[in-house]
Amino acid sequence: MDLETVVQVGLFIGLLILGLSAGSMIENQHFASLHNREQQSRHLSTVNFGCKHPLPDTVEAQMFIGSVVISSDYFKSTIGSLISLFGGRLTVFETLLERGRREAVLRMKEQAIAWGATQILNVRLETSELNKDGRNPITAIEVIAYGTGIR
Amino acid sequence: MILTTLEGVPGRRIVRHFGLVQGSTVRAKHVGRDLMASLQNLVGGELQGYTELLQEAREEATNRMIKDATRMGANAVVNVRFATSSVAQGxxxxxxxxxxxVVE
Structure with missing residues (x-):
């Protein structure tokens, strides 16, 4: 083995360890923050039905959008591409999507709470991949949540 | 201009329909932001630069839709939906x- 290979392998393993340690730390912090903020915004009812049944008496309505771009870490991306060779459940990406969706919904709710909403109606969720063409090594998704706040 | 994702504006009656209005914008990624994002991508988490970039772009698309509606004489846009599609690389x-x- 020449020096170049050793450096490359070392860098790869180093990045894997960095991704694993820092990635799971950031993820745990994010989950804790999601949990806390969800508790705080639980009182605001958020539903995904619209006008098909009588609406409560309201004075004002406004649209709220919450969005987030969230990326996977190096460790998870690597493991993910390994698992996808064999197929099956990609648990490493499941948490990424879950975090994205919960964060987007929370951001929408927090804006609505600040405005004084009593309910959010007809909520829609939309997910898109940022790096569809696979041109650069970024694995990231954008999630948006939008709905109509009433007060 | 009132925007809602509902089939009307709660508490108000629709008096006139003008039909579909739309607004869109095509954005490319910023090289500097891309570099930051690649670094952030090693450890994962939110890519704030991209969140803001897409937020601004979505705002612009919404504003164009609002402009379209204003030109028609509308005072509200109901049942608003968003969509994202990739046009070319990046x-x-x-x-x-x-x-x-038009609502009362």
Whole structure:
């Protein structure tokens, strides 16, 4: 083995360890923050039905959008591409999507709470991949949540 | 201009429909932001630069839709929806559409 290979392998393993340690730390912090903020915004009812049944008496309505771009870490991306060779459940990406969706919904709710909403109606969720063409090594998704706040 | 994702504006009656209005914008990624994002991508988490970039772009698409509706004489856009599609390598289209109406 020449020096170049050793450096490359070392860098790869180093990045894997960095991704694993820092990635799971950031993820745990994010989950804790999601949990806390969800508790705080639980009182605001958020539903995904619209006008098909009588609406409560309201004075004002406004649209709220919450969005987030969230990326996977190096460790998870690597493991993910390994698992996808064999197929099956990609648990490493499941948490990424879950975090994205919960964060987007929370951001929408927090804006609505600040405005004084009593309910959010007809909520829609939309997910898109940022790096569809696979041109650069970024694995990231954008999630948006939008709905109509009433007060 | 009132925007809602509902089939009307709660508490108000629709008096006139103008039909579909839309607004879109195509954005490419910023090289500097891309570099930051690649670094952030090693450890994962939110890519704030991209969140803001897409937020601004979506706002612009929404504003174009609002302009379209204003030109028609509407005072509200109901049943607003958003969509994203990738046009070319590294470029994304953000799209907003809804129905322009006049409410009381």
């Amino acid at each position: 470029a994304a289209e953000l799209f907003a559409y809804g129905t322009a109406v």
